[in-house]
Amino acid sequence: MSKTTETRLTLAALIYGVEIDLKNSIKKNITPYFENIAFFKDKDLEKRVVERFEKDNPGVDYLENIDEVIEFLDFHDTFTILNKNKEFLKKETANYLKSNFNKLNDLTPIRNRVMHTRPLLGGDFSFTYDFVSTLKKSDPIEWSITIDTRDKIEKDPSYVLTLKFPTNHFEEEISKVSHNLPVADFDETGFIGRSQDVEALTKLILTNKVVSVLGDGGIGKTALAIKVAYDIVDMNESCPFELIIWTSAKTTMLTSKGIEDIYTTITDYSGLISEIGETIGGSNKLEEILDYLDYFKTLLIIDNLETIQSEEVRSFIREAQTKCNILITSRIGLGELEYPRKLKGLSEAESAKLIREIARIRNSETLLKLPQSTLVDISSKLYFNPLAIKWFVSTVETGITPHEVINNKGDLLDFCLTNVYEKLSKGAISVLNTIRAARKKITNAEIIYLSEYEPLQVRKHLIELFKTTLISRQIEDGNNYEEVIYFISDFAKDFLSKKYPIDHSYIKANIKKSKELNVGIRQIDKVKRYNIFSLNALVYDNQNQMISAKFLQEALICSKKGDFEQALSKVHEAKNIDPNYFEVYRVGAFIKATQGDLLSAEEDYQLGLEIAPENPRLLYYYAQFLMFKLEDIDGALVYAKQVYKQKPNHPYTAFLIARCFNYAQEYNKAIQVVNDLKENVDLDPKNLRIAYTELISYYSEIGKSLLTIQTDIDNGVSHFKKAFELFEHCADEKIVDYKMAKNFSVGILTLIRFLPIIKTDELNEFLKLMIVNNDKYINLTVDLKEKIIRSFCDKFEDNSLNELIDFNSSEQKLVGNIIRTNNTKDNYAFIQVDEDSYFAHRYDFIDVANWSDWKKLKNGQLVSFEKGTNNKGECAKVIKLY
Incomplete structure (x- = not known):
């Protein structure tokens, strides 16, 4: 006899004994005083019970057989009637009944589950047995039948097989739902926990065409499906189904002796169709089955689908779901066809309760003596898996110590996961190994970087893996974003380590790639801290963007080497990781502009600004692009003003808008911007040189424009002198660089060329002295120096500076x-x-x-x-x- 059958029959015998004793109490204490059943004190109850009696006893007057009528009362009615007629009971009997009324009330749903072949709940057995164990022969209510039954069961558990239970009205409320649901295999302990899963799965079945319960082997998928299916049956009038068909493709079971084959289940597509056909009347033709499913409102349940999952089965489900609702339990999901509900292990409390329930039923003293903390620890090592827990208790019963059982879980791991791993593609296994070798929780982007698969390929393989239970994922909250991270569960980790260890070289290669990633990210962060407007300064908000940034860094390196094809390929990879990452478009636009693809570059800049319209780096680089690549000065000025407004005291934004003003010939505005920067910011030597270089150029441009139109010659000369004065100040402070020297030299040459004849006598000595005193700087610009001296000679008819022309000293410098x-x-x-x-x-x-x-x-x-x-x-x- 199976443990499940023994449990259910034992409960039935004990509860039936309680029911008989309660009815006998009514016959002894109440019916002698009545000629009818008015003591029911419930007209509906009177009518219902009389109808039951007359159905079984046609033509018999119930008023002459009151004691016989009592047999047709429901369990709950017995103690309720006794309680309503306390005046006919002794005081101590009435008080005793009152004190036990709630326990009898709690026993009622257990009685209904037992007698109506419904799945038992966790605690049903222990509650019933505890209650019956408290009953004594000296109690005010005579429990003779119950106590006698209890004593016989304790002496010989097989006694329950000799009992026959009345069927006169236990099944009279026949459900409108036809079904072939099996007796629950968890009845030994009852259905423990899972209240949220039961509620959620019921809702999913009632609102979706195909629903799957996914989880590790033994996690409780079948038990949950049976529990929910019976709950739907018991919805009666509100149940949307007329027919529930149960099919099972479970091919093995785990026992204390190991994995054993089951030979009575479905093994392939043909078996599935045959099973369904037999259930509905013997047809094996697919068309007839589909017509039947279309005619009757049907819920089709396929248990353990992974053992028969094939394209034929998938096609059948795809077609059948247009005719009926389908519930699947499987270790491997169907993907787009299903609405999945992933089942996790029991909670700590539920797992410990399950161990205690089994140990108590089987009278396992070894386990009953263990404290709660030890039971939780054992459950943890068994992954809080119900089947693993049952297997553990059964194995301990054979005489093996708990410690030995925990340390020898080979059969358990094989049973739960082998079928899943063997059906994985090569790519999915590679991605799985990447996650394993990382030795930590990692994001989709990290997997892409470490596995070296294309982003779309990684997503495909992750979907395949996530349809199994080998990997898990969780969502972590960040700053205004949610990030999905992947990891290997402890259950899967133990299985894979024992059965499919990773080669050490693969792990080392993974570690090397991780180090490269970390070094690259540190470099990015360093550049970002140094200057937020640097081309390589990449910001990121989450792990996915961090990996994208690493690809963009590599893209910029390739671009610098002139390998634009590889550079844009890296940008594409970064974009696939996070299409909403604005840096992808900034870097992509820069590389395309460098390559000469200006229209595509502009599209990328605009896409980036749609994502991050206020981002200063995007505004800065787009303004530069418009100014230097497209020569769209007006457009550049619009974006330069936006970024300058955000960061008016940053050298890069100030120089950018100043140069825009310069190109737009608004020189005074350019000068004002640079002077404000010098006054408000303590510039480092490099930016101070740039500031003076720009000012020298702007003053020279104003001077040139004034001399060109010759409306205010003195003012024009004055601006050139201001430029020269700034240069000499920088020379004294030793903050000259090559570009500043060049701008100064250009200013000298421009003044000489545009100076009117009427001013030559006045400025001859001034310019001669300026050239001589700064000869070492002018000498750095070899070509300009020659032009300056030749122009001076022609303009002033003065050959005295020809001796300065000597280029040999600086040609190789x-x-x-x-x-x-x-x-x-x-x-x-x-x-x-x-x-x-x-x-x-x-x-x-x-x-x-x-x-x-x-x-x-x-x-x-x-x-x-x-x-x-x-x-x-x-x-x-x-x-x-x-």
Whole structure:
């Protein structure tokens, strides 16, 4: 006899004994005083009971057989009638009944579940047995039948097989729903917990065509499906179904002896169709079955679908769901066909209760003595899996210690997960291994980076994996975003470690990629802290955007090398990870503009601004693009003003809008912006040089425009002199760089060329002195110097400066600015030339004789030098200070 059958029959015998004793109490204490059944004190009850009696006893007068009528009362009616007629009971009997009324009331739904073959609930057995165990022969109500039944069961549990229970009205309320639902296999302990799952699954079945319960083997999918199906049957008039068909494709079961095959279940598509056909009347033709499902409102339940899942089965479900509702239990989902409900393990309290219920029913003293904390710990090691818990108790019953059982879970793991793993594609296994090798919870984007699959391929494989129970996911809240992270459950982790270990080289390769990612992100963060307007300064709000940023960083590196195809491929990968990440469009636009694809670049900038219309970096780069690539000065000025309004004291925004004003020939506005920046911000040497360089250019442009129209010559000359004055100030402060020297030289040349003849005598000596005094700076711009001296000679008919033309000394020279380290004790520095920097040792500086001279060097000071080499590569040699 199975444990389930034994449990149900034991409950039936005990509850039936209580019911007989209560009816005997009515016959003994109440019916002798009545000639009718008015003591029911309920007209509807009188009518219902009389109808039952007359149905079984046609032509018999019930008034002459009152005691026989009592047999047709329901369980709940017996103690309710006794309670309503307390005046006919002894005082102690009435008080005893009152004290036990709630317990009898709680026993009623248990009686109904037992007698109507409905799934038992957790605690049904223990509650009933505890109540019956308290009954004594000395109680005011005579419990002779109940106590006798209890004693016989305790002496011989098989006694229940000899009992026959009345069927006169237990099943009289026949449901309108036809079904072939099996007896619940959890009746030994009753259905424990899952109240939220029951409620949610019931709603899903009633509102969706195809619903699946997904979970590990043994997690309780079948039990939940049976419980919900019976609940739907018991909805009676409100039940939307006329027929519920149960089919099972379960092929194995886990016992204390190991995994055993089941030979009476469906094994393929043909078996499924045959099973359904037999249930509805013997037809094996698909068309007839579909017509039947279309005619009757049907709920079709397919248990353990993963064992027969094939394209034929999927096609059948796809077609059948247009005719009926379908509930599936499976370890592997159907994807787009279903509305899934993932089933997790029991709670700690529910798991411990399950162990106690089984141990109590089986009288396992070893487990009954264990404290709650130990039971929770055992449950945790069994993954809070109901089947695993039952398997554990059964195995302990064979004499194996709990510790040994916990440490030998091979059969359990095989039973629960082998079918799932063996059906995975190669790509899904690779992605699964990537998650495993990460040794932590990781995002979709991290999986993409570490697995080296295309984003769309990763999503496809994740969907395949998530239809199983091998991986789990959870949503973590961030700052205004939700992020999905993936991980391997402990259950799956133990299974995979034992059956499919990962090669150590794969793990090492994964760790290496993770380190590369971390290094790249640190570089991005460093650049962002240094200058938010740097091309490589990428901001991100979550893990997915962080990985996208790493791809964008790699894209910019490829772009710098001229590999635009690879660069745009990296941008595409970043975009697939997060299409709403604005940096994707900024970097993509920059690379396309560099490549010469200006129209596509502009589209990307505009897409980025749709996502982040106020982002200063996007506004900045789009304004630059409009100004320098499309030469759309008006458009550039619109966006430059927006970013300048956000950050008026940042050098990049100030220089940007100043240059826009310069291009628009609004020179005074440009000068005002740069002067405001100098006054409000303590600029570093580099930005201070840029500020003066810009001002020199703007003053020269004003001077040029005034001299061109010759309306205010003196004012024009005055602006040139202002530009020269600023340059000499910078020379005194040793903050000149090559571009500043060039702007100064251009200013000298422009003034000479545009100066009216009437002013030549006045400015001859001034310009001659300016050229001579700053010859070393002008000498850096070889081509300009020659033009300056030739133009001076022609304009002033003065050949005295021809002796300055000597280009040999600087033809092989590079020009840059010193970048000092923070440590003044270091005997080296670096020289910045555009985007490149060169190592410069103290002994290679021509003008540095000692430590005192070395310490006087300024950060940003202009130098010329020759390229040389040392043991680490290129460096600066023959370094001359300016």
